[in-house]
Amino acid sequence: MDYYDIALSSGLEKLGGMLGYKKILVAGKDFPVAEIGSNENQSGRVAIGSDTNTLLKACRAFASAVILNTYAIDKSLIEGLKEYHTILIIPFNQIIGNTGFKLSKSLYLARRLFLYAKKKRIEVGFATLADSELGMESYIQLIELAKLIGASDEDARKGLNIAGRLVNV
């Protein structure tokens, strides 16, 4: 199985081979980013944000995937993802940067979000969404982090493979 990661800044894709990924996708370069708040058809685009209402709007405009920058559960967004068969990508950038109590809280919230999405049978992907080398993880580490938030080994590996579909959109 090939593994993919999503990063925010270009230049990080060069680390892909070393970290075990087939490719590190850069948002806006390897796949188009959805215009948040726009009423136009967002087919083939990926919506990135933390406001669940605008993400739901992008979802209704047929965005391919949604990267939720917050781990808060919004039931209407989850229902929207299910209805429009949109992929949910959980980024690890908030977990990786935190320590102590904040880290525990982020892990708890991410776990809750993942388990709720899994219960609703939504396709869930994982990514680091890194903006520098310090935010990156190897594929082995990303699989273990996915397991930490409740994914099985199979879910974790599938979750790292899902981003590959965004290249062809």
Next chain:
Amino acid sequence: MLVECTAKLDEIEGSMYKELFDYIGALDYFIANPRTVKKLDEHRFIVKVSLYGYEKFIMALALIRSVEGKKAAFFTLYASGTLKALSKHAFQSMHNSTTAREGK
């Protein structure tokens, strides 16, 4: 485990295990019992970890972002049960690493 560090290993090696201890916790650290077996260059090294604690070791290593105030990230590049396989993989991926870093 074949591990790569963004900082120079000589500067942070001692403190790295302290940091790992903080993340894994006393009760699990002795089960994982991580030890540096071989230093390959100033950024890469091989760590021996118990089979019962390797998952927690990988998770903890993934979460460390600073050691003694210095910014440092650790990447687990490969996991294997034998030193021979790890050394072979390290040699093969050495080129990838060098070109990636020089390309930045």
